[in-house]
Amino acid sequence: EAGVAQSPRYKIIEKRQSVAFWCNPISGHATLYWYQQILGQGPKLLIQFQNNGVVDDSQLPKDRFSAERLKGVDSTLKIQPAKLEDSAVYLCASTISPVRNTEAFFGQGTRLTVV
Amino acid sequence: KQEVTQIPAALSVPEGENLVLNCSFTDSAIYNLQWFRQDPGKGLTSLLLIQSSQREQTSGRLNASLDKSSGRSTLYIAASQPGDSATYLCAVGTGNQFYFGTGTSLTVIP
Numbered sequence: 130e131a132g133v134a135q136s137p138r139y140k141i142i143e144k145r146q147s148v149a150f151w152c153n154p155i156s157g158h159a160t161l162y163w164y165q166q167i168l169g170q171g172p173k174l175l176i177q178f179q180n181n182g183v184v185d186d187s188q189l190p191k192d193r194f195s196a197e198r199l200k201g202v203d204s205t206l207k208i209q210p211a212k213l214e215d216s217a218v219y220l221c222a223s224t225i226s227p228v229r230n231t232e233a234f235f236g237q238g239t240r241l242t243v244v
Numbered sequence: 245k246q247e248v249t250q251i252p253a254a255l256s257v258p259e260g261e262n263l264v265l266n267c268s269f270t271d272s273a274i275y276n277l278q279w280f281r282q283d284p285g286k287g288l289t290s291l292l293l294i295q296s297s298q299r300e301q302t303s304g305r306l307n308a309s310l311d312k313s314s315g316r317s318t319l320y321i322a323a324s325q326p327g328d329s330a331t332y333l334c335a336v337g338t339g340n341q342f343y344f345g346t347g348t349s350l351t352v353i354p
Contacts, residue, residue: 133287135287162341162342164344169346170346171248171333171335171344171345171346171347172288172333172344173344174341174342177340177341184340185340185341220287220288222288222342227340231276231337232276232278232290232293233278233290233335233337233342234290235280235287235288235289235290236287237286237287238286238287240285
């Protein structure tokens with residue numbers, strides 16, 4: 130089966146610019162996650178969707194980050210305006226259903242560098 | 245809130261050695277625990293998934309154990325190879341999300 134697809138793989142932007150990332154989960158996976166992984170740290174959840182609804186966005190910096198999953202399939206994560214501390218790898222993951230008894234599959238990630 | 249710790253942070257072993265990576269978590273009310281491998285600049289590749297009702301899972305040279313009551317999991321790698329060099333992350337499924345440790349960076353020396 131096809132895995133989780135993410136694009137772009139790499140992005141370099143200047144601070145205060147905007148950027149968007151795209152994710153297409155595994156077909157049939159209802160739950161989609163966006164994680165942020167800063168160098169040397171483990172991934173941290175930004176937002177979780179169940180179909181096209183938000184389950185948890187408590188750790189999303191809503192003053193600059195936004196995400197949507199309009200048709201319950203692919204998703205976009207946007208940062209506007211970017212700050213230097215946003216430099217990280219942004220990982221998208223999907224599961225058939227929420228966490229209970231399900232395996233998580235991750236994409237290759239988007240490495241963002243803010244200069 | 246679930247806290248996940250991985251020890252050691254880095255490990256270097258000669259090829260052929262057996263090794264153990266450790267993962268501990270603070271809240272034993274988990275659904276599952278998953279071990280991942282991450283190569284530099286890449287995403288996460290799932291290695292093993294252990295459900296909360298299971299004690300261990302095996303895949304090839306990998307064996308993962310889970311002791312939920314003590315909040316611990318170990319990943320055992322037999323007969324290590326240079327291709328095993330990567331960062332290994334454990335993720336604990338609790339509530340509605342996965343909580344990650346900071347990983348163990350493994351280097352297998354030929």
